[in-house]
Amino acid sequence: MVAAVVLSPIAVVALWTVIALAYTYSHGDRAGYVQKFSRKGWICKTWEGELAMVNIPGTTPQMWDFTVRNDSVAQLLSHSMGQRVSLTYDQHGGVPTSCFGDTQYFVTGVHVLGP
Numbered sequence: 316m317v318a319a320v321v322l323s324p325i326a327v328v329a330l331w332t333v334i335a336l337a338y339t340y341s342h343g344d345r346a347g348y349v350q351k352f353s354r355k356g357w358i359c360k361t362w363e364g365e366l367a368m369v370n371i372p373g374t375t376p377q378m379w380d381f382t383v384r385n386d387s388v389a390q391l392l393s394h395s396m397g398q399r400v401s402l403t404y405d406q407h408g409g410v411p412t413s414c415f416g417d418t419q420y421f422v423t424g425v426h427v428l429g430p
Contacts, residue, residue, distance in 0.1 A: 340419075341406040345379055346428060349396050352389075359414035362389040364422075366402060382416030391425040399428040 347368035355363050362383035367376035381404060383389045392400075403424035 339405040340408045344401050344403050346401045361416045363417050380418045381420045381422050382418045383422045395427050401426040
């Protein structure tokens with residue numbers, strides 16, 4: 316009986332996590348310059364970054380925070396720092412822990428657009 320009380324919440328959170336990461340709320344692309352990109356976390360290490368999106372030259376850029384789960388995508392992003400890039404992402408809402416990333420936006424692809 317005690318085991319069922321302890322294991323039930325764990326099973327619910329695990330199922331919720333699997334469902335939240337399996338289904339995509341939105342999918343899209345954003346273009347700009349990667350301003351910051353680092354591997355963060357005490358226990359769960361994740362790649363976190365910040366994209367500066369400049370619509371009109373001379374205006375203040377809008378910052379967009381993102382997470383990368385794939386090491387090969389993280390390596391591509393590291394090599395494209397300082398260049399204009401287009402990031403393909405999936406938005407997963409309702410992920411119950413920050414162990415998978417600090418944001419809802421998970422980058423799945425990188426395309427270098429130029430300097």
